[in-house]
Amino acid sequence: MELTADLLINALISGILLAGFYAAVSVGIGIAFGMLDVVNIAHPAFIVLGSYVAYFANQTLGADPIVTAFVLSPAFFLLGVIIYRIYYYAFERRGQESLRSLAFFFGILFITEVALILAFGVDYRLVNTLYSSTTWRVGFVDFPLRLVVPFAGSLALTLGLHFYLSRTFFGRSVLAVAQDPQALQLMGVNPRRVKELAFALSIATAGFAGAFLIVIQPVQPSLGRVYIGLVFAITVLGGLGSIAGTMVGAAILGIAESFTATFFGPSWSPAVSFGLLLAALAFRPTGLLGR
Amino acid sequence: MKARWFTLIAFAVALLVVAAVLTTVTNNYFYTASYIVLQFIILATAWNILGGLTGYVNFGSAAFFSLGAYSSVVLYSWFKAPVPVAVPVAAAVAGLVGLGAGYLTLRLRGVFFAIATLALSEVLYTFVVNWDYVGGARGAYIILPNEAPFGFSNNTQYLFTVMALMTAFAVAVARFIETSRLGRGLAAIRDDEIAAECSGVPTLRLKLISTTVSGALMGMAGSTFPYFMQYVEPTASFSLSYSVNSIAMPLIGGMHSWAGPVIGAILLGTIQQLVQVTVSSAWNLLIVGVLLVAFVTLAPNGIMGWVDRWRSRGKRS
Numbered sequence: 239m240e241l242t243a244d245l246l247i248n249a250l251i252s253g254i255l256l257a258g259f260y261a262a263v264s265v266g267i268g269i270a271f272g273m274l275d276v277v278n279i280a281h282p283a284f285i286v287l288g289s290y291v292a293y294f295a296n297q298t299l300g301a302d303p304i305v306t307a308f309v310l311s312p313a314f315f316l317l318g319v320i321i322y323r324i325y326y327y328a329f330e331r332r333g334q335e336s337l338r339s340l341a342f343f344f345g346i347l348f349i350t351e352v353a354l355i356l357a358f359g360v361d362y363r364l365v366n367t368l369y370s371s372t373t374w375r376v377g378f379v380d381f382p383l384r385l386v387v388p389f390a391g392s393l394a395l396t397l398g399l400h401f402y403l404s405r406t407f408f409g410r411s412v413l414a415v416a417q418d419p420q421a422l423q424l425m426g427v428n429p430r431r432v433k434e435l436a437f438a439l440s441i442a443t444a445g446f447a448g449a450f451l452i453v454i455q456p457v458q459p460s461l462g463r464v465y466i467g468l469v470f471a472i473t474v475l476g477g478l479g480s481i482a483g484t485m486v487g488a489a490i491l492g493i494a495e496s497f498t499a500t501f502f503g504p505s506w507s508p509a510v511s512f513g514l515l516l517a518a519l520a521f522r523p524t525g526l527l528g529r
Numbered sequence: 530m531k532a533r534w535f536t537l538i539a540f541a542v543a544l545l546v547v548a549a550v551l552t553t554v555t556n557n558y559f560y561t562a563s564y565i566v567l568q569f570i571i572l573a574t575a576w577n578i579l580g581g582l583t584g585y586v587n588f589g590s591a592a593f594f595s596l597g598a599y600s601s602v603v604l605y606s607w608f609k610a611p612v613p614v615a616v617p618v619a620a621a622v623a624g625l626v627g628l629g630a631g632y633l634t635l636r637l638r639g640v641f642f643a644i645a646t647l648a649l650s651e652v653l654y655t656f657v658v659n660w661d662y663v664g665g666a667r668g669a670y671i672i673l674p675n676e677a678p679f680g681f682s683n684n685t686q687y688l689f690t691v692m693a694l695m696t697a698f699a700v701a702v703a704r705f706i707e708t709s710r711l712g713r714g715l716a717a718i719r720d721d722e723i724a725a726e727c728s729g730v731p732t733l734r735l736k737l738i739s740t741t742v743s744g745a746l747m748g749m750a751g752s753t754f755p756y757f758m759q760y761v762e763p764t765a766s767f768s769l770s771y772s773v774n775s776i777a778m779p780l781i782g783g784m785h786s787w788a789g790p791v792i793g794a795i796l797l798g799t800i801q802q803l804v805q806v807t808v809s810s811a812w813n814l815l816i817v818g819v820l821l822v823a824f825v826t827l828a829p830n831g832i833m834g835w836v837d838r839w840r841s842r843g844k845r846s
Contacts, residue, residue, distance in 0.1 A: 520633040
């Protein structure tokens with residue numbers, strides 16, 4: 239394939255737009271896994287669940303996916319509270335978190351996927367919004383709005399969470415809870431409560447990420463699996479426990495994937511994220527901006 | 530019981546079952562269903578060597594299974610390899626990949642190994658889909674000649690027998706590891722890795738042995754799959770249901786002895802065959818998922834946990 243400047247710049251731009259979305263996809267794992275030490279591998283399944291909720295609202299009420307995500311974010315928050323309670327009473331309190339809780343979340347992932355198949359079938363589903371078929375052109379560079387709108391939304395979500403968690407008392411107690419829950423208790427904060435709210439927050443981001451996902455591309459129930467490697471690659475690459483790191487990881491993955499898709503064909507792009515994840519685990523498990 | 534006697538008994542049981550089935554059953558569906566249940570016994574037993582005995586979660590059973598299956602496809606399209614050649618080669622390939630994945634990630638926290646196995650599964654899937662020699666996304670056919678070797682009346686019965694013998698072998702290996710010095714080292718790692726390391730257990734070496742054996746057995750289970758089905762395609766062979774089943778079966782049966790995965794696989798495998806025929810395959814997957822979550826939260830020691838509790842109650846009274 240001929241390597242031309244406009245092809246290169248277009249790949250770079252779509253990589254950056256993709257990276258913004260990837261940040262929104264991974265920020266929930268960044269909180270749950272990076273800060274709370276809850277290895278929620280079912281997170282991508284909740285993202286796909288968010289996509290289907292947005293799809294359903296769009297089909298029945300004609301609602302915009304992102305508006306749906308706003309309206310339904312308390313529901314996702316509540317789902318997070320429930321899952322954390324089960325997790326706490328079944329695993330964390332008994333001190334046998336690792337193996338069985340991994341199996342637990344794996345089971346949740348599988349149940350969500352199969353339930354979506356039973357409810358909606360295995361076909362790809364998509365939504366039509368006011369902006370999904372518009373493309374801005376600046377010179378020879380394309381800015382398709384179906385990528386630009388999720389990019390802007392994702393950026394707002396991730397930056398908002400970053401400032402919320404680094405500037406408020408609650409945010410700092412979230413950062414503290416994985417490091418030393420006992421010290422936190424002495425400061426008059428209930429560590430279980432903090433973990434519960436923060437985990438619920440991470441599930442609420444999955445609702446938003448799901449809405450962005452279905453604006454960007456058609457969705458089918460097992461799509462979540464493709465994102466497991468991606469989100470863990472991003473969080474590990476960027477460094478656990480840092481939302482800024484998550485954004486850096488998302489940028490690397492987004493651009494790398496867009497270049498692979500442009501120059502080798504889209505069927506190779508899943509291998510990029512998983513390959514980078516394996517490399518990151520093998521050579522720098524603390525990540526680029528790790529603690 | 531000595532390991533030698535256990536192995537002999539395992540093979541004797543397998544041969545008796547095979548002899549009884551071959552002389553009485555002619556229904557082809559019965560062979561397919563039993564083949565799949567046996568295949569799950571191997572996968573669950575292999576998973577448990579790493580998961581139950583060592584305490585590391587492998588989410589990539591489907592990847593190791595497919596490595597075995599696709600090794601057979603390569604060998605067959607290369608020189609029409611017969612089954613007895615394909616089985617050990619496939620096991621060796623899957624074992625080597627297990628060793629490599631373990632070497633890269635087992636020095637980290639256990640969680641990273643689990644995530645890496647998921648990633649491995651997706652990377653291998655992408656490679657197979659893009660690899661034309663093994664049929665890519667279209668899949669590959671293995672058409673066997675009509676006459677079966679070794680005097681069997683057809684290939685289905687031949688491969689069923691091979692599968693039964695491999696199952697006996699896998700269970701004997703799991704039992705041997707569990708009762709040997711190696712097994713005690715692995716149990717020490719599972720219970721407290723740092724304490725084990727401090728007491729002089731060579732943890733990394735034992736973990737690598739464990740991943741290699743576990744991966745090799747999974748590859749062995751997959752090696753006869755393309756011969757039996759005569760067709761294999763990546764979406765089915767890398768299906769998440771293999772990974773979920775090989776985790777759910779030991780968890781439901783009980784992870785602390787070789788009997789747990791066998792019980793879990795027979796129980797869950799049979800239920801799935803029945804539901805698949807009577808209801809639908811999507812519902813049968815939902816049942817596996819729900820049972821997995823229910824057991825892991827409510828009965829973490831599985832069916833063998835109930836058995837143990839019942840036994841110790843009997844002793845006390």
